[in-house]
Amino acid sequence: MAENKLIVSSSPHLRGKDSTPKIMWNVVLALLPAWAFGIYFYGPRALWLTLIAVVAAIATEAAIQAIRKVPVTVFDGSAVITGILLAFNVPPGVPWWLVVVGSVIGIGIGKQAFGGLGYNPLNPALVGRAFVMASWPVAMTTKWIAPRGGSLSGAVGLDAVTSATPLTVLKLSRSKILDPESAEQAVQEARQAVELVYNAWPNMFFGKIGGCIGEVSAVAILIGGLYLLIRGFADWRTPLSYIGGVALFGWIFGGVEGVFTGHVLFQIFAGGLFLGAFFMATDMVTTPVTKKGRWIFGIGCAILTVFIRRWGGYPEGVSYSILLMNIFTPIIDRHTKPRIFGTSRKKKGGNG
């Protein structure tokens, strides 16, 4: 009889093979090259700091889910990613309890308070990072470790003058050059320092610079990021518009002498741009779902990043700009929703 062969069900009728754990563990896999480079350049600290952060994230998630008596889903890999990304966003010299606090806040306040995976408006790892940044700003901006066989700023012969990461060198030098009251010699020295860090961009690309654990090497992130793009677990639009935008706006506004003097390769390889663009701006939960929305998200992140790098109080703006664009995500989604076929173009959706 026919009724045995007809199955009545609601949409969706086609299902992909991807599941949450599969995607999440693939992201973890894609983060491994960056972790390996971090451990190579900063030593075993990078290994155990990351492990502590991951354990703290898993423990927090499991504890909260057990207390709430909901299914414990710590093995779907999402808490692992939060832990890894949090550790990747702190300087390698911070005390171990700092990453524990970051993980607990990130998972507890940033994710579980909203009902768990899929409902958090902001990226949990970035929430944790913003919290520890606000609480221990000195540790978060000074506990850098010189990479194996290299110097903190990546440039040779500069650490005698300063012990800062490349973006900090750029920021300090710029304020010296632009200040009309600084002495001629100070301006010359600042120009020289900028020249040295600009020329050191290959070190940034490979990772022989000071920085956070996971952002040390652009090439390692690129390997993992391309893997995600090829497997289709991340959308190419976001990293392309983000990195492209930073290249463009960084060239226009990022220089030290005025507009259109920025060093494009320096701007894109410095700091945490690659880590942010490939792994945090592509988070499925906290970024727009529409294609147009992803372009807007990436370009918005780029503008905010360059804005904070150039005028802000911090040398780097990647994590704050992604957080800020996370806040904008519902608005972007709302205004980039594709028109439903057959509905009028002019009428604005009342419940939109």
Add this chain to the structure above:
Amino acid sequence: MANLLVIAIGAILINNFVLSRFLGLCPFVGVSKKTETAIGMGMAVIFVMTLASAVTWVIWTYFLSPGTSNIFWIIANALGSDTPAAAFDLRYLETIAFILVIASLVQFVELVLQKTSPALYEALGIFLPLITTNCAILGVAELNTMSLGYSFLEALVHGIAAGLGFTLALLMMSGIREKLEFAPVPKLMKGLPIAFIISGLMSMAFLGFSGLKF
């Protein structure tokens, strides 16, 4: 001109009234459930803040603060009194004078609007009387005069920008809260607690703007 731009960016991003001065939290949490109402509230706040900035600046400069521009001194002087200008110090009346004037002025403007421009009156709706006695409004008036000592134009720009910053925060908040409507938020977190957690997280994100220098 550049100065005005710095004041505007400062009031919108660095010292956002909600997210870093923590003023006006009551309408921020109360009216941010839906984007439509958030827009209405935002418009009302911009309107009242601009109006309040202008009026309170005049009251402050010509009625309350001591000096030769104090109206009372000018009158007394014209009548032949020789009391020094510094004695006409009514600054202790700031709070009560500002609240009274802002509230009655907004009520008056509302009446005029109702008669002359019903469409605008409808758009601002219930939000106009709601916002009138809010701490954010009093805050912008106080900052303009007592704390920062702005000129009239600066005070006006600061008022508009503070309203814009409030609207921006309100819009972002309502977007997130609409999205969270169907989220399985834990029972003890539902409603106000989660609203305050979102505000806190947004405030942390806005820390990225701290220390902006131009």
